[in-house]
Amino acid sequence: MKEQKTALVTGANKGIGHEIVGQLLAKGLRVILTARNEAAGQKAANSFRGDVQFLPMDVSDDASIEKAARAYGERSDALDVLINNAGIYPDENVDILTIRREQLVKTFQTNTFGPLSVTQAFLPFLKKSDAARVINISSGYGEVGGLSQKVPSYCLSKLALNGVTIMLDQALRPQGIAVYVMCPGWVRTDMGGANATRSIQEGADTAVWLAIDAPRDLSGKFFRNRSVIGW
Numbered sequence: 001m002k003e004q005k006t007a008l009v010t011g012a013n014k015g016i017g018h019e020i021v022g023q024l025l026a027k028g029l030r031v032i033l034t035a036r037n038e039a040a041g042q043k044a045a046n047s048f049r050g051d052v053q054f055l056p057m058d059v060s061d062d063a064s065i066e067k068a069a070r071a072y073g074e075r076s077d078a079l080d081v082l083i084n085n086a087g088i089y090p091d092e093n094v095d096i097l098t099i100r101r102e103q104l105v106k107t108f109q110t111n112t113f114g115p116l117s118v119t120q121a122f123l124p125f126l127k128k129s130d131a132a133r134v135i136n137i138s139s140g141y142g143e144v145g146g147l148s149q150k151v152p153s154y155c156l157s158k159l160a161l162n163g164v165t166i167m168l169d170q171a172l173r174p175q176g177i178a179v180y181v182m183c184p185g186w187v188r189t190d191m192g193g194a195n196a197t198r199s200i201q202e203g204a205d206t207a208v209w210l211a212i213d214a215p216r217d218l219s220g221k222f223f224r225n226r227s228v229i230g231w
């Protein structure tokens with residue numbers, strides 16, 4: 001019998017992260033659902049059947065990340081899949097000429113530094129997997145051609161997340177860990193809104209494919225619709 005793989009998903013109390021948890025459970029993985037809001041995270045975990053556990057983690061706070069990694073180490077050994085999904089989209093009524101430094105920092109803390117810190121903290125467990133994978137959820141707004149001066153902090157944070165992915169691939173591929181980054185498309189979640197073109201199931205699909213089936217030699221690439229796209 002094949003050994004059961006374990007995946008951890010950040011920001012999974014709702015939206016695309018929540019759907020990713022459901023799809024991974026349906027494929028037989030053990031899943032650690034993480035969220036910054038304990039009540040919402042526990043409720044989300046309780047909504048699933050299958051091998052799911054809740055772990056509190058605020059990806060903008062290193063103390064919270066370290067606490068979560070310690071708690072993970074108490075109940076688990078290896079981690080096979082890390083999905084850095086948590087994100088914020090706070091750029092209402094600002095543009096590149098008016099955005100304040102504090103807002104740029106706040107967005108980067110969650111969307112860019114969060115995935116990097118979480119990957120660093122869980123690296124000891126990823127190293128214990130035979131074939132670990134890290135998936136960062138970026139956006140078309142992080143593509144060079146997708147940058148919009150009306151969405152400044154979000155675009156820059158996702159552009160930099162793509163850069164983080166390139167560097168993590170350089171560092172981790174030699175250690176047998178694949179690192180991918182992807183855009184889910186425009187998805188009907190609280191972030192994407194009701195007019196978005198994609199269902200939540202479609203939004204989660206590429207992440208789940210990268211977590212389980214994508215060729216490992218495509219580590220370091222940017223994806224949409226299970227295909228490599230340009231930066």
Ligand SMILES: NC(=O)c1ccc[n+]([C@@H]2O[C@H](COP(=O)([O-])OP(=O)(O)OC[C@H]3O[C@@H](n4cnc5c(N)ncnc54)[C@H](OP(=O)(O)O)[C@@H]3O)[C@@H](O)[C@H]2O)c1
Nearest residue numbers: 011015016036058059060086087139186187189190191192
């Ligand atoms: N929806 C789209 O059209 C779209 C398009 C491109 C990319 N994306 C990306 O896809 C990912 C998921 O987005 P979504 O549409 O599912 O958004 P969502 O419905 O707003 O969900 C975002 C999730 O991230 C969590 N989160 C935010 N800050 C966090 C923090 N500091 N620590 C831990 N969790 C945190 C939220 O928790 P709370 O409930 O506590 O706020 C929530 O669970 C994001 O990275 C987003 O940028 C989305």
